[in-house]
Each structure stands twice: as C-alpha cells, then as structure tokens.
Amino acid sequence: MAANKKKIALHERLFRLIAAVGIAITLWFMVNGNADMLITQDYNSIPITLTNVESLAEKNLVLVDNKNYYLNLQVKGTDRNLRNIIMKEITAEVDLSDIDEKGIYDLDVEVKGLANSVIISSMNPTTLSIEVDNIIKEAVDVGIVLEGIPANDLSVISAKSQEKVEVEGPEASITRIDKITATANVNGLATDTTRYLDVTAYDVDGSPISDLEILPNVVPTEIFLGKTKSVGMTPSTVGEPANGTIVTEIMVEPSKVIIGAKEDLLNTIETIAIDPINVSGQSKTFTKDISLTAPTGFYFLDDSGKVKVTVAIESPVEKSFTLDKVSAKNLAAGQVMSKIKDSRVIVKLEGASSVLNSLNTAQIEAFVDCTNLAPGEYELPIQTNLSQALVKSITPARTTVTIE
Incomplete structure (x- = not known):
C-alpha cells in the first residue's frame, strides 16, 4: 500500500521560492558587489x-x-x-x-x-x-703612535711611515681631520724593524672619521731603537740690524731638545747648532719658528726639533764706569807688578739698557795681561772682564807697567 504524500500548500511553495531567490541575490552581492x-x-x-x-x-x-x-x-x-x-x-x-x-x-x-x-x-x-658635498683629495703624512716599552732599556728614536697617504671624502669630513695615525706596539722590541700598520683618521675629539677613503690604508713603517739625551743649542745671527740698533740677546725656547741615536754616536754630541738668524734691517725684537736639522744618524724626539728663537733688538745706550784699580794677570811664578803708570781708568760701555743697568763697578775688573813676560818695563793694553761687544772704549787704552 503506497504511502500517503503530504501536499505543500501553494502559498508556502511561493514563499520558499521567493526566499531562495532573495538569499541567492544577497550572496551574489556579497561576493561580487565588493x-x-x-x-x-x-x-x-x-x-x-x-x-x-x-x-x-x-x-x-x-x-x-x-x-x-x-x-x-x-x-x-x-x-x-x-x-x-x-x-x-x-x-x-x-x-x-x-x-x-x-x-x-x-x-x-x-x-x-x-x-x-x-x-x-x-x-x-x-x-x-x-x-x-664636494669630494676632496689630499695627500697627508701619517703620524705613528707608539704603545709599549722596548726591551733592554732602549727607546724608539724614530718611527716614520715611508710614504704619504691620499685621503678622499666629503669636504666637511676632510676639514674635520685632526690627525691621521697608525699605531705600533713596540713592547719588548729589541731590534730595529719594519711594521705594516693600519691607518685611521681622527677628529679633534679623538673619534674615528668613517666616511673617508684612505689609500693606501696600510703603510710600511721603519722603527729604529737607540738611546736618548737632552742637549742645548748654539744660536747665532747674520747681517746687521737697522742703524742705531743692536742685537742684545738671543733666546731659544725650549732651551734644550731631546735627541736620539745609537749609543756610541750619541756620546759624540753635546749641542745642536742652529742655522744663523738673519737680522739684516731689523729694528725691533722678533721671534721666528725654526725647524732644526738633525746631524746624520740623529733623530729629534717628540717634535723637539722645532724651537722658537727670539732675537732681542734695542737701541743701545752708553754708560761709563770709573775703576780705581788695574791688576796684573798671568804673571810668572815669583813675579810682581811693582809699578803701573795708570791705576784709574774709565770704561765706556754700549749696549742694551737692561744689561748695562744691571752692572756696577764691583762687577767690572780692569787688568793687563802679563803672559810670558820677563822682568822689565812694558806698555800693555788695558782689558776688562766684560764681553768685547759691550766695551766701547777704555781710557787710557794702554799703560806702562814694571815687572820684577
């Protein structure tokens, strides 16, 4: 017996159809409308x-x-x-x-x-x-920074790069450069050597400048060992200052420099000569920067090869001193000066006021030189213990003495 089918009412079927169409349209818009x-x-x-x-x-x-x-x-x-x-x-x-x-x-x-x-x-x-910024190229010397202490009580007397480097980079960075250096560790070093060192540029604060190209960035550096000592200098002048003026003093700052050399060579030197300073036409005191030249085999340490030389130039003044005694010097053993014609002399000096004003009669000695003279009567020049550059005249210039 066939089962009974339930019939759906017409209005319900219409409602379902409309709902399905509505859902389909909504889904379509959801998918395609965006x-x-x-x-x-x-x-x-x-x-x-x-x-x-x-x-x-x-x-x-x-x-x-x-x-x-x-x-x-x-x-x-x-x-x-x-x-x-x-x-x-x-x-x-x-x-x-x-x-x-x-x-x-x-x-x-x-x-x-x-x-x-x-x-x-x-x-x-x-x-x-x-x-x-502009690209700038510059050729620059490399400074060598030393670390450590060599062996055997030696010192590094010279450490120099054998070549310059070319630095390239922004103009602003180039102007920031305070120094370009390479560092050598010499701790325990006992013999001369050559090292290959990395080069770095630094600003005034000691910070590396990274946007520069340095070529070559590794430099060969010769390191020499030896001994050091401090020596004085012997300054001099050449030429004549302006009329009516004189050179009154030559001062060197610093007064001594440190030099280095192999020990046997170092013992042969006591002073460093300074090239004569030209004073031609100069009318007043002046100062000049001087780069000293080291003798062969010697090296200046710590930039000590650079000094300032001050040449004092003044208008000279005159001053006279009356001396009441003329003594005899260099008499032979057993000899005496028994008689002298002139026992009073006038010494006229010319020089810087600062020098002459510091003198008094107690500091000035007049004498005759009796070296190698036998007993007898002699006419001898009167001399003083002052620099001949200061003495303008001595009156009388000569005197007669009797030696017994």
Missing part, C-alpha cells in the same frame, strides 16, 4: 632607491649621509584590483641626476609598479632631504 567598492590597503617599509648616484662622482660630489630610506604607502582601489597588486613589484625612487653642486635638496619620491586602476591615497615621505 568588486566595485573602493577600499584601502597599506604597504609599509618599501625601500627607496637613489638613482643616478654615479652621476655625483662624475661631478666630484658625494652623498653626505649614505643611509637607507623607506616608504610607507597607502593605496585605494577595488578589492579585485588590490588583490592583483604584487608587493615585490612596488618600488620607490629618488633621482639624483639634476644635482650639480654641493647643497641640500628636497627631491620627490616616485612610486612605480602600481596599476592605473589604483590610487595612492597617502605616502610618507613624499620627498627626501638629500645633502651632497
């Missing part, structure tokens, strides 16, 4: 490429701050178009080709790799501040 609705999408940390950087070098320019830049981007489009965007195809560029001289430039960031169907709604940054 394809035409604009939405936004963020793309962050996109690297910004600086293009035509090589053109700067052709113009002797260089980036002051060669760092990495990144772009944060927001685009607007339909869901379908946004899905078609491939992240790795999005690029950002800043063109440097129009830069022709040093300065700071605000350059636009250009985004590439986006379809025309999407819109850039925001980007950060929109421009980059780019600073460029």
Whole structure:
C-alpha cells in the first residue's frame, strides 16, 4: 500500500521560492558587489632607491649621509584590483641626476609598479632631504703612535711611515681631520724593524672619521731603537740690524731638545747648532719658528726639533764706569807688578739698557795681561772682564807697567 504524500500548500511553495531567490541575490552581492567598492590597503617599509648616484662622482660630489630610506604607502582601489597588486613589484625612487653642486635638496619620491586602476591615497615621505658635498683629495703624512716599552732599556728614536697617504671624502669630513695615525706596539722590541700598520683618521675629539677613503690604508713603517739625551743649542745671527740698533740677546725656547741615536754616536754630541738668524734691517725684537736639522744618524724626539728663537733688538745706550784699580794677570811664578803708570781708568760701555743697568763697578775688573813676560818695563793694553761687544772704549787704552 503506497504511502500517503503530504501536499505543500501553494502559498508556502511561493514563499520558499521567493526566499531562495532573495538569499541567492544577497550572496551574489556579497561576493561580487565588493568588486566595485573602493577600499584601502597599506604597504609599509618599501625601500627607496637613489638613482643616478654615479652621476655625483662624475661631478666630484658625494652623498653626505649614505643611509637607507623607506616608504610607507597607502593605496585605494577595488578589492579585485588590490588583490592583483604584487608587493615585490612596488618600488620607490629618488633621482639624483639634476644635482650639480654641493647643497641640500628636497627631491620627490616616485612610486612605480602600481596599476592605473589604483590610487595612492597617502605616502610618507613624499620627498627626501638629500645633502651632497664636494669630494676632496689630499695627500697627508701619517703620524705613528707608539704603545709599549722596548726591551733592554732602549727607546724608539724614530718611527716614520715611508710614504704619504691620499685621503678622499666629503669636504666637511676632510676639514674635520685632526690627525691621521697608525699605531705600533713596540713592547719588548729589541731590534730595529719594519711594521705594516693600519691607518685611521681622527677628529679633534679623538673619534674615528668613517666616511673617508684612505689609500693606501696600510703603510710600511721603519722603527729604529737607540738611546736618548737632552742637549742645548748654539744660536747665532747674520747681517746687521737697522742703524742705531743692536742685537742684545738671543733666546731659544725650549732651551734644550731631546735627541736620539745609537749609543756610541750619541756620546759624540753635546749641542745642536742652529742655522744663523738673519737680522739684516731689523729694528725691533722678533721671534721666528725654526725647524732644526738633525746631524746624520740623529733623530729629534717628540717634535723637539722645532724651537722658537727670539732675537732681542734695542737701541743701545752708553754708560761709563770709573775703576780705581788695574791688576796684573798671568804673571810668572815669583813675579810682581811693582809699578803701573795708570791705576784709574774709565770704561765706556754700549749696549742694551737692561744689561748695562744691571752692572756696577764691583762687577767690572780692569787688568793687563802679563803672559810670558820677563822682568822689565812694558806698555800693555788695558782689558776688562766684560764681553768685547759691550766695551766701547777704555781710557787710557794702554799703560806702562814694571815687572820684577
């Protein structure tokens, strides 16, 4: 016996049909309706490429701050178009080709790799501040810094690079250079040697300057060992100062310098000669920087080969002293001066007031030199214990003495 089928009322079937159609339409709009609705999408940390950087070098320019830049981007489009965007195809560029001289430039960031169907709604940054500077090249000496103590009570008497280095970089960085050095560890060193040392540039604060190219960046350095000592100097002048003036004093600062050499050679020297200072036509005191020349085999330590020489020039003054005694010097054993014609003399001096004003009669001695004279009567010149440069005249200039 067949089962009875339940009949659905017509109005209920119509309701179900309408509901199904409504659900289908809703689902269609949910799936396809967003394809035409604009939405936004963020793309962050996109690297910004600086293009035509090589053109700067052709113009002797260089980036002051060669760092990495990144772009944060927001685009607007339909869901379908946004899905078609491939992240790795999005690029950002800043063109440097129009830069022709040093300065700071605000350059636009250009985004590439986006379809025309999407819109850039925001980007950060929109421009980059780019600073460029002139490229400078300079040839520079390398200073050698020593660390440690050599063996056997020796000292480093010379440590010099055998060549200069060429430094290239931004002008601002070049001007920051205070020194360019290489460091040699000489602790326990017992013999002369050659070392190959790394070179570094430093600013006045002692900080390395990193954006410079130094060629070569390793230099051969000869290191010589020996002994040292402090020696004085013998200054002199050449020429004549202006009329009515005289050279009254030559002062050297420092008064001594430190020199180094092999021990047997070092023992042969006590003073360093200074090339004569030209005073021709000079009318007043002057100071001159002098670079001393070390004798062969000797070295100046710690820049001690540089001194300041002051030549004092003054208008001379005259001053007379009356001496009541003339003595005899260098008499042979058993001899005496029994008689002298002139026992009082007037000594007239000419020189710097500072020198003459410091003298008194007790400091001045008049005498006759009796060296190798037999007993008898002699006319002898009267001399003094003062520098001949100070003595203008002695009155009388000669006197008669009797030796017994």
